[in-house]
Amino acid sequence: MLKIEDLHVSVEGKEILKGINLEIGKGEVHAIMGPNGSGKSTLSYILAGRDGYNITQGRVLFNGKDLLEMSVEERAWAGVFLAFQYPVEVPGVSNIYFLKAALNGIRKFNGLSELDAMDFIGMVKGKMKDLDMDEKFLYRAVNEGFSGGEKKRNEVLQMSVLEPTLCVLDETDSGLDIDALQIVAEGINRLRDPERSFVLITHYQRLLDYIKPDFVHVLAHGRVVKSGGPELALELEEQGYAWVDQKVAS
Amino acid sequence: MSVTQLPNEHYAALISADKSELPGHGLAWLNSLREKASNEFSDGGFPSPREEEWRYTNISPIEKSQFSLATKAGAVDADFLQGVLLDDCHHLVFVDGFYQADLSSVGELPEGVVVSAISSGLAEHEGLLKSLLDSVVATEVLGFINFNTALFTDGAVISIEENTKVDKPIQLAFISSEGADLSLSNCRNVIMAKASSKATVIETYNGVEGSCYLTNVVTEIVVEPNANLSHNRLQAESLKAYHMGGVYSRLDKNAIFSQYNYTFGAVLSRAEVHADLGEASDCTMDGLYIGMDHQHIDSHTRLNHEQPHAISNEFYKGIMGDRSRGVFQGRIIVAEDAQKTDAKMNNRNLLLSDHAEADTKPQLEIYADDVKCAHGVTVGQLDDTAIFYLRSRGADEEMAKNMLTFAFANEMVERIELQPLRIKVLEQLLKRFPQQGMKIEWL
Numbered sequence: 001m002l003k004i005e006d007l008h009v010s011v012e013g014k015e016i017l018k019g020i021n022l023e024i025g026k027g028e029v030h031a032i033m034g035p036n037g038s039g040k041s042t043l044s045y046i047l048a049g050r051d052g053y054n055i056t057q058g059r060v061l062f063n064g065k066d067l068l069e070m071s072v073e074e075r076a077w078a079g080v081f082l083a084f085q086y087p088v089e090v091p092g093v094s095n096i097y098f099l100k101a102a103l104n105g106i107r108k109f110n111g112l113s114e115l116d117a118m119d120f121i122g123m124v125k126g127k128m129k130d131l132d133m134d135e136k137f138l139y140r141a142v143n144e145g146f147s148g149g150e151k152k153r154n155e156v157l158q159m160s161v162l163e164p165t166l167c168v169l170d171e172t173d174s175g176l177d178i179d180a181l182q183i184v185a186e187g188i189n190r191l192r193d194p195e196r197s198f199v200l201i202t203h204y205q206r207l208l209d210y211i212k213p214d215f216v217h218v219l220a221h222g223r224v225v226k227s228g229g230p231e232l233a234l235e236l237e238e239q240g241y242a243w244v245d246q247k248v249a250s
Numbered sequence: 251m252s253v254t255q256l257p258n259e260h261y262a263a264l265i266s267a268d269k270s271e272l273p274g275h276g277l278a279w280l281n282s283l284r285e286k287a288s289n290e291f292s293d294g295g296f297p298s299p300r301e302e303e304w305r306y307t308n309i310s311p312i313e314k315s316q317f318s319l320a321t322k323a324g325a326v327d328a329d330f331l332q333g334v335l336l337d338d339c340h341h342l343v344f345v346d347g348f349y350q351a352d353l354s355s356v357g358e359l360p361e362g363v364v365v366s367a368i369s370s371g372l373a374e375h376e377g378l379l380k381s382l383l384d385s386v387v388a389t390e391v392l393g394f395i396n397f398n399t400a401l402f403t404d405g406a407v408i409s410i411e412e413n414t415k416v417d418k419p420i421q422l423a424f425i426s427s428e429g430a431d432l433s434l435s436n437c438r439n440v441i442m443a444k445a446s447s448k449a450t451v452i453e454t455y456n457g458v459e460g461s462c463y464l465t466n467v468v469t470e471i472v473v474e475p476n477a478n479l480s481h482n483r484l485q486a487e488s489l490k491a492y493h494m495g496g497v498y499s500r501l502d503k504n505a506i507f508s509q510y511n512y513t514f515g516a517v518l519s520r521a522e523v524h525a526d527l528g529e530a531s532d533c534t535m536d537g538l539y540i541g542m543d544h545q546h547i548d549s550h551t552r553l554n555h556e557q558p559h560a561i562s563n564e565f566y567k568g569i570m571g572d573r574s575r576g577v578f579q580g581r582i583i584v585a586e587d588a589q590k591t592d593a594k595m596n597n598r599n600l601l602l603s604d605h606a607e608a609d610t611k612p613q614l615e616i617y618a619d620d621v622k623c624a625h626g627v628t629v630g631q632l633d634d635t636a637i638f639y640l641r642s643r644g645a646d647e648e649m650a651k652n653m654l655t656f657a658f659a660n661e662m663v664e665r666i667e668l669q670p671l672r673i674k675v676l677e678q679l680l681k682r683f684p685q686q687g688m689k690i691e692w693l
Contacts, residue, residue, distance in 0.1 A: 048642050051634070072641035081642075088639035092657025098643070101653070105644035141657075158643060 001026050001197050008057035016042045018222035027194040032201045034219035035241040040201045044170040048082035049075050077109035081164035083155040085171040090142035098142050099161055127160045131187050148175030156187040168199045173207035185210030205237035220244045257295035260316040265291050273369045287399035296393040303391050306577040306609045307548040312492050317434035317464040320346035324427030334456045336670040339421040346427050347403040347435030362411030369404045378409055382440035386470040386498045394494045398468045402438035410447035419450040426457035439469040443477040450480040457488035464492040471499035478506040486678050487515035496522040501531035513539040513547050514678040520548035529557035537566035538662040540682055541574030548577040555588040564595040567662050570606035581613040584621050591621040599629040600658050
């Protein structure tokens with residue numbers, strides 16, 4: 001589904017990613033772990049298409065197509081979704097309208113008719129219930145005045161409504177208490193599907209207690225320094241990231 | 251200090267022409283008022299950008315265009331009128347500066363309430379007009395006001411009886427007809443909300459698109475003790491027109507006055523909203539202005555806190571696209587005796603193009619020592635992070651930008667409680683953003 005080859009990225013002349021290679025197959029869940037400043041968030045923004053990054057080398061293929069050539073919205077239409085570490089507040093735009101416009105944009109691209117208002121509301125309300133979200137959130141402005149946990153839930157709600165095929169979640173566990181973490185993780189687990197892949201970007205192991213990854217990669221200093229199964233996350237949790245630094249140094 | 255400037259030949263001739271056709275010509279007190287205003291205009295002319303209060307707005311195109319007073323009302327298309335009138339209101343309709351009884355429908359009013367045109371109601375309401383006319387305007391630069399006083403052809407006289415509530419809003423619809431090219435309409439309104447009364451007045455300004463005319467209007471308002479007046483003004487003139495409008499108000503003790511100012515039309519416009527605040531009065535001033543093409547929109551507000559314990563809240567938002575220019579000059583003056591004043595002023599501007607301009611100048615003059623005053627202004631572009639966020643969810647770039655622009659304006663639209671007015675404001679908003687998929691339901 002996703003193939004990252006020798007990806008080099010710099011910001012203002014400073015190289016952040018120094019040759020990333022990753023391959024993510026259909027239905028797989030990959031966790032990318034690493035200390036602060038390792039380039040985790042940069043990688044997620046590159047996949048979503050944010051401006052301000054200089055891609056100096058390498059390529060990214062999404063279902064065989066060159067992802068880096070696509071605009072931000074084209075990636076969304078093709079099925080890429082980034083759950084933001086810090087979801088953006090959009091005062092004045094109601095959540096319901098935003099969701100509807102986004103979904104219909106994607107449906108239109110895929111040659112499907114627009115969903116009518118009643119069907120849409122029924123569908124969204126069901127998904128909100130799963131995420132233990134009050135219906136009143138639908139009529140509030142996108143993320144405005146939401147708590148940290150509410151914003152993260154809203155990201156997962158958007159994801160479940162838009163049904164992307166590649167979900168990149170950037171530090172989704174940060175700012176969540178244990179109850180919220182469970183609800184969000186359950187929401188994500190419900191979306192697991194043989195046709196859908198996940199990239200979980202996280203600093204800590206705790207999200208992985210609830211969402212079991214198939215593969216774990218350790219990112220440090222702009223490179224994947226180690227890849228393995230779920231046990232690698234536990235190893236990291238035990239030994240801390242200093243261990244990674246030592247490994248890189250040696 | 252005022253900078254003297256003589257009116258050009260055209261306007262000098264207009265002001266000194268025979269006034270016997272104007273309403274109230276037989277009344278000595280009105281003649282002398284007009285005479286005084288004529289003389290002052292002859293000496294001072296229209297304001298020049300050398301005046302501090304007119305620094306950002308140069309009215310020389312008005313001088314050059316040589317507008318003349320319309321002599322009668324032109325015809326107005328029924329559909330056009332229908333598009334202007336708000337549902338469920340008492341309506342007074344003025345066309346090219348003249349009251350049109352056949353297009354108006356005042357309907358039933360509570361006892362003692364006056365809603366009349368000057369031209370038709372002068373005999374009956376002379377006392378009211380006399381007590382209000384020229385009683386509230388107080389500004390250093392009187393050019394357009396003097397011009398209005400000297401030459402007004404009509405306007406509304408409104409008086410809300412004590413302890414009376416007028417349920418339906420009163421709409422004063424000012425229309426420039428298709429035949430009004432190069433004409434000038436000059437109306438004067440006086441509004442009195444007597445003690446403990448409550449009412450809503452809406453002034454709307456519309457013209458046939460493409461026609462070039464000048465609207466020069468002055469509204470004077472007195473809000474007596476414990477009265478509550480909501481005054482709204484929707485300026486949607488032709489984009490080739492000029493609009494000079496003023497709202498001058500006096501708030502007595504415990505009075506509540508809310509002024510909402512929506513500006514969309516005219517190539518060059520200015521709205522002055524001034525209020526003198528009595529003890530413990532409460533004044534709201536909200537504004538939304540949207541400029542496209544080469545529009546120049548000037549919002550000039552003044553809050554005179556003269557007595558203690560008064561509250562004022564002012565919030566103006568502007569969106570400037572293309573090569574338009576928005577000007578906001580807001581001044582709050584807190585007199586020495588106005589202790590415990592609570593005044594807030596906020597002006598936020600959004601620039602949609604590199605060629606658009608916003609000039610914002612908040613001024614606070616505080617002579618009392620125990621007051622709360624706050625002001626904030628911003629001029630900015632759309633937030634890149636928000637655009638990226640919307641696009642990452644599947645909105646294309648244009649749609650994302652439109653949504654955010656709409657959202658910026660929405661904060662002011664949401665505050666409009668009157669549904670018919672809200673719809674009209676939304677229609678104007680949608681007209682300015684005709685891009686794909688813009689819908690009222692976004693707001």
